[in-house]
Amino acid sequence: MASNVIAVYPGTFDPIxxxxxxxxxxxxxxFSKVIVAVAAGHHKKALFTLSERIDMAREAVKPYSDQVSVESFSGLLRDFVVARGGKAMVRGLRxxxxxxxxxQLAGMNRSLMPDVETVFLTPSDKYQFISSTFVREIAMLGGEVHKFVSPNVEQQLAAKVRSLGRE
Known part of the structure; x- marks a missing residue:
């Protein structure tokens, strides 16, 4: 583990x-510290509110709470990363x-933040096909999502689907 290196893992996490x-x-x-940066998502129509996405992410990363924090951001990711002293940006590749x-995004970010490295991480084989978009669509159509999300997120999805009258 790199000593005292802050990494930022940005995304909309709709849902995590x-x-x-x-x-x-x-x-x-x-990394010694990881900040899960939940984007306000001005460019995407999110199913969950920013507050709901932050709450779900905080619950999901509880096992790592000594190293991981969850924060929201809007505007340029560059400003958020620099303000937090980030030296690495984590991106997941499925x-x-x-x-x-x-x-392309890593190249743009390097131009905006020359002192911040982008690190690509791949999830375990069993998770490589999962995307938030697929999970939302499956849930909205009444399918089971328990293999793709934590129990807390599954409950939140079910409640959201019910609130939209799509059960």
Missing amino acids: TLGHEDVVRRATQL AVTDFDYEF
């Missing part, structure tokens, strides 16, 4: 999945299809 949790676990083995976008 077991794949995200696995990436957090892996990041804690490499498949080769993610790589092209993530590679």
Whole structure:
């Protein structure tokens, strides 16, 4: 583990999945502190409110609470990372299809933050196909999501689906 290195793991986490949790676990083995940065998501229509996403993420990372914190951000990720003293940005890669976008994003971030490294982590094989988008769609159509999210997130999804009248 790198000594006293702060890493930021940004995303919308709408909702946080077991794949995200696995990436957090892996990041804690490499960095002394990991900040899960939940984006306000101005460019995406989120199913869950920012507050709900933060609460779910905090519950999900409780096993690592000595090393991991959860915070929200809006605006440029660069400003958030620099303000927190981040030296690494963690990005999860599920498949080769993610790589092209993530590679371009890493290049842009390097231009904006030359002193911050982007580190790509892959989740365990059993989580590589999971995406928040798939999980939301399955839940909205009445499917089971317990294999893809923690029990707390599963409950939150069920409640959200009920509140939208889609059970």
